[in-house]
Amino acid sequence: xxxxxxxxxxxxxxxxxxxxxxxxxxxxxxxxxxxxxxxxxxxxxxxxxxxxxxxxxxxxxxxxxxxxxxxxxxxxxxxxxxxxxxxxxxxxxxxxxxxxxxxxxxxxxxxxxxxxxxxxxxxxxxxxxxxxxxxxxxxxxxxxxxxxxxxxxxxxxxxxxxxxxxxxxxxxxxxxxxxxxxxxxxxxxxxxxxxxxxxxxxxxxxxxxxxxxxxxxxxxxxxxxxxxxxxxxxxxxxxxxxxxxxxxxxxxxxxxxxx
Amino acid sequence: xxxxxxxxxxxxxxxxxxxxxxxxxxxxxxxxxxxxxxxxxxxxxxxxxxxxxxxxxxxxxxxxxxxxxxxxxxxxxxxxxxxxxxxxxxxxxxxxxxxxxxxxxxxxxxxxxxxxxxxxxxxxxxxxxxxxxxxxxxxxxxxxxxxxxxxxxxxxxxxxxxxxxxxxxxxxxxxxxxxxxxxxxxxxxxxxxxxxxxxxxxxxxxxxxxxxxxxxxxxxxxxxxxxxxxxxxxxxxxxxxxxxxxxxxxxxxxxxxxxxxxxxxxxxxxxxxxxxxxxxxxxxxxxxxxxxxxxxxxxxxxxxxxxxxxxxxxxxxxxxxxxxxxxx
Numbered sequence: 001x002x003x004x005x006x007x008x009x010x011x012x013x014x015x016x017x018x019x020x021x022x023x024x025x026x027x028x029x030x031x032x033x034x035x036x037x038x039x040x041x042x043x044x045x046x047x048x049x050x051x052x053x054x055x056x057x058x059x060x061x062x063x064x065x066x067x068x069x070x071x072x073x074x075x076x077x078x079x080x081x082x083x084x085x086x087x088x089x090x091x092x093x094x095x096x097x098x099x100x101x102x103x104x105x106x107x108x109x110x111x112x113x114x115x116x117x118x119x120x121x122x123x124x125x126x127x128x129x130x131x132x133x134x135x136x137x138x139x140x141x142x143x144x145x146x147x148x149x150x151x152x153x154x155x156x157x158x159x160x161x162x163x164x165x166x167x168x169x170x171x172x173x174x175x176x177x178x179x180x181x182x183x184x185x186x187x188x189x190x191x192x193x194x195x196x197x198x199x200x201x202x203x204x205x206x207x208x209x210x211x212x213x214x215x216x217x218x219x220x221x222x223x224x225x226x227x228x229x230x231x232x233x234x235x236x237x238x239x240x241x242x243x244x245x246x247x248x249x250x251x252x253x254x255x256x257x258x259x
Numbered sequence: 260x261x262x263x264x265x266x267x268x269x270x271x272x273x274x275x276x277x278x279x280x281x282x283x284x285x286x287x288x289x290x291x292x293x294x295x296x297x298x299x300x301x302x303x304x305x306x307x308x309x310x311x312x313x314x315x316x317x318x319x320x321x322x323x324x325x326x327x328x329x330x331x332x333x334x335x336x337x338x339x340x341x342x343x344x345x346x347x348x349x350x351x352x353x354x355x356x357x358x359x360x361x362x363x364x365x366x367x368x369x370x371x372x373x374x375x376x377x378x379x380x381x382x383x384x385x386x387x388x389x390x391x392x393x394x395x396x397x398x399x400x401x402x403x404x405x406x407x408x409x410x411x412x413x414x415x416x417x418x419x420x421x422x423x424x425x426x427x428x429x430x431x432x433x434x435x436x437x438x439x440x441x442x443x444x445x446x447x448x449x450x451x452x453x454x455x456x457x458x459x460x461x462x463x464x465x466x467x468x469x470x471x472x473x474x475x476x477x478x479x480x481x482x483x484x485x486x487x488x489x490x491x492x493x494x495x496x497x498x499x500x501x502x503x504x505x506x507x508x509x510x511x512x513x514x515x516x517x518x519x520x521x522x523x524x525x526x527x528x529x530x531x532x533x534x535x536x537x538x539x540x541x542x543x544x545x546x547x548x549x550x551x552x553x554x555x556x557x558x559x560x561x562x563x564x565x566x567x568x569x570x571x572x573x574x575x576x577x578x579x580x581x582x583x584x585x586x587x
Contacts, residue, residue, distance in 0.1 A: 057461060083463030091461075097454040108451050111444055112463035118472070119444040127444075170462055 008071055009034045010174055010204045011056075016065035018051055018228075025051040026062065027228040033174070038196070038205045040215045043225035044248060049208045050092060052225070053178050056206070057089045058082050070173070084113065088172030090163040092179045092208075096151050102162055103147040106134035109169035137169040138162075141195060157188040164195065174204040181211045193217060216240070224248065265571035267564065271521050274528065278427055282420040294419050300531045301426045302487045307511040307523035308433050309480035314509065315518035316441045317473050318453030322377045323364070323384025324508050327357045327478045329391055329500030331485020336403045336495035346409030346416075350486055357482025358475050360387070365474035369467060384505055391497040402496025409490055416490055426487050430524070433480055438520050440476070449473050450518075514555055516564030525563050 009032040018026040025048040033039045043049055054060040056067060058079040067075045074082055083089075097105050107130045111117060114130065124130060138144050141161040146154060154162065160180055167175055180196070181189045193214050199205065200218065209215050215222065216236050223233040224245050232242045239245055278301065285294040306328055313319040334353035343349065364383045371379055397403045408416040416422045440446050451459045452466045459466050489495045498504075507530070515526020533551070537544035559566050 059457075059461075078465075079460040080463050080465045083461060089461050091458070095455060095458045095461075097451055097458065099454055100451075104447070108447060108459075109462045111447065112459075117444040117448045117464070117469065120446075121439050121443055123439075123442045124444040124447050125442065130444075166462060 040219035086173035267567035304527035306484035323380035325504035326384035327481035331482035332489035361478025516562030
């Protein structure tokens, strides 16, 4: 009965504002991400993209505004609860457990969503209910053969893939991807785009990315941030034509112009 | 996978065999001093094992761990001086009080990180130290003599070999417990929080409550060591929780090998035997011990156990060096 008229968006951001001293990093940002959409947020360096993600995950508290996830106000909900509610995040700067194996990393993410961890006796590395889903997530991002390798010994591209595998292993309803292609070569980027296109079939995604080619290839809608303010939001074609966007990106990204 | 028979396992097995047979040797040679020394070593190894749980696996560098030695010890001493000598009362009290104090200290300390955590644990331990020194009724600065060891039916703690074996059994039990703990779901959360706490929260772990639980478990186990130490020396005083004692425990863990199952035991044996041997040679034994410790910290980051492990792996290094997963 609840969702009879218009389907409520999965993520709603209302007038979100974050100030650091005199700098307004998020200036009354509002945006909505309906279920199933891949929504990209782009903007020049310093536009406040990472600040926005940090507020969505709960690492930063906004000065004003509200965040609603699946109808519930999560503005003041702590980081770990948001993850439990189904909001998963991958980090811009790879943030993994370097002294664990790849499989251990993903198994921890599975464990985080398999009840409490006040279990003191059984060897967690031998629990099939943790290892099997972790292996599946690794297979999915193409790291199946690297499961036992210590994360410190994986390549940069593999770290990025592992980031996604960990986010997936929490069985999220929505993925927040903070520059998943950062530092990747063209081949690796192409592989990541293929993977995101697949994930898009079943997950709602908010993608922050510098790689314009990838953004225009993947996004259903795009929001453009400049100095913490939303200057445009809409379908990729509309964004490409938008004069204000072209001005903001002039000299920085030609890709927007000829797409 | 390392083979079952390797340098590290051989050393650990030899050490355990030595510890098990020591009372026999002491009995045959009629050398009670060795048994007294090793009873102390075994007890402090238990304390170091408990510290390793938070320091090695949890990354919580507590500079106040000796406080629980004192609390466990004073629980025994105070109850004994009030005429309560039953171990079935004394020991649970020692454990519960240690756990409660660890809970209170942990609630404050675990909100801080790094150097602040070190300093605040030290500050709390010094507070406990001064509280003990202020207990005029129980000897204050001078300490408190325990005239009767804890009474257990069918177990005479005044019998040296019996007491030694009790300490050894509790040490081995604790090592086993910690080993199970660090490989359980709980232990992986603790180690994950050491490695990257921010990421742990972002994948959905409320890390604070797990780290606090770990802190309390470690404090309780160290309280047990304190109860043993009080019975061993028949005496408690504030000195048993002075900050240098906390430092000794850290040295044992680092010397033996952080986050290694038998590391704290190896470290306790190495440090205390070395201390004993060197102090027999010269009055200035610390001048020799200091540089030795420095060498270990600089060149063997995994401590003695790390060196042994490296020696065990060397013939196989050509193979899957990157497949080596750090084991608990």
